Amino acid sequence: MKIAKEIKNNTFDFKLGETCQKAGTIAYHSINEATKLVIDKQYDALVTLPISKTAIHLYNKQFIGHTEFITNLCKKKQSMMILFTETLRVALVTIHIPLYKVSKQITSKKLRTLIKNFNIILKKDFAIPTPRIAMLGLNPHSGDNGMFGNHEQQILIPAIEVMKKKGVNIEGPFAADGFFASQNYQHFDGVIAMYHDQGLIPLKMLAKGGGVNFTANLPIVRTSPDHGTAFDIAGKNIANWQSMSEAIHFAIELSERRKKY
Numbered sequence: 001m002k003i004a005k006e007i008k009n010n011t012f013d014f015k016l017g018e019t020c021q022k023a024g025t026i027a028y029h030s031i032n033e034a035t036k037l038v039i040d041k042q043y044d045a046l047v048t049l050p051i052s053k054t055a056i057h058l059y060n061k062q063f064i065g066h067t068e069f070i071t072n073l074c075k076k077k078q079s080m081m082i083l084f085t086e087t088l089r090v091a092l093v094t095i096h097i098p099l100y101k102v103s104k105q106i107t108s109k110k111l112r113t114l115i116k117n118f119n120i121i122l123k124k125d126f127a128i129p130t131p132r133i134a135m136l137g138l139n140p141h142s143g144d145n146g147m148f149g150n151h152e153q154q155i156l157i158p159a160i161e162v163m164k165k166k167g168v169n170i171e172g173p174f175a176a177d178g179f180f181a182s183q184n185y186q187h188f189d190g191v192i193a194m195y196h197d198q199g200l201i202p203l204k205m206l207a208k209g210g211g212v213n214f215t216a217n218l219p220i221v222r223t224s225p226d227h228g229t230a231f232d233i234a235g236k237n238i239a240n241w242q243s244m245s246e247a248i249h250f251a252i253e254l255s256e257r258r259k260k261y
Contacts, residue, residue, distance in 0.1 A: 016234040020055060024055030025059040027056055028063065031048060039219070039220055044221065045251035045252065046222040047244075047247050047251050050224070052229050067079060068095070070218070071215070081214075083207075083214070085212075087186070088191065089122070089126065106151060111135075115133065116168070128189050132171075132189045133171070136194060137173035138173075138194045207226060207243075209243055213247070223247040
């Protein structure tokens with residue numbers, strides 16, 4: 001494969017823990033080259049490390065994040081961001097968008113497609129024969145019968161009912177705070193969260209440094225640790241390796257599972 005001139009024979013003479021365009025340039029092209037190698041089947045899986053979006057933006061302002069970039073390279077319109085531990089798997093309806101845009105991105109069609117795909121992914125990639133799925137509400141108290149919004153009544157509940165009739169074992173919408181506080185998540189194989197922090201804050205607290213990010217619904221296997229760059233501890237040799245180790249192990253396991261599926 002032809003190596004991009006921006007990273008070929010690079011001396012890597014930047015400082016650890018500092019944001020700079022050179023580091024962002026190398027990160028951008030490293031993701032690009034590695035993804036293409038996996039797409040071309042020269043490797044079985046892709047494991048990415050945390051990146052500084054700020055550094056990459058200094059080189060390419062169109063870059064949103066790993067997930068969106070890799071999805072585009074795979075020529076897919078939509079992937080699915082799933083973060084998980086051994087006991088909890090969270091799929092996100094919306095990912096890296098401002099909070100005020102979330103409600104406009106949630107449609108009945110999008111939810112039905114995501115429920116269908118999540119159910120398939122839990123069977124195929126996580127080897128769960130009959131998945132039990134929970135959906136979280138968008139509004140506080142899941143709208144409280146329309147008092148705090150009508151997305152639940154008009155969009156979420158109808159989507160759930162349609163997918164139930166299609167044979168998917170799904171329940172909800174649940175008020176997110178009570179769902180996690182009461183440990184109701186323990187009764188389900190997968191949870192659908194409406195937006196990034198709604199699902200990932202409780203997951204990361206439960207994971208205690210061992211969560212894995214999986215970009216599902218792609219023709220390739222891609223995983224990553226569930227944390228960021230932590231520039232404040234760069235070079236101090238105190239970073240927690242657990243999430244990275246889990247990401248590597250799951251990438252291997254998933255690659256083998258897909259070959260047998």
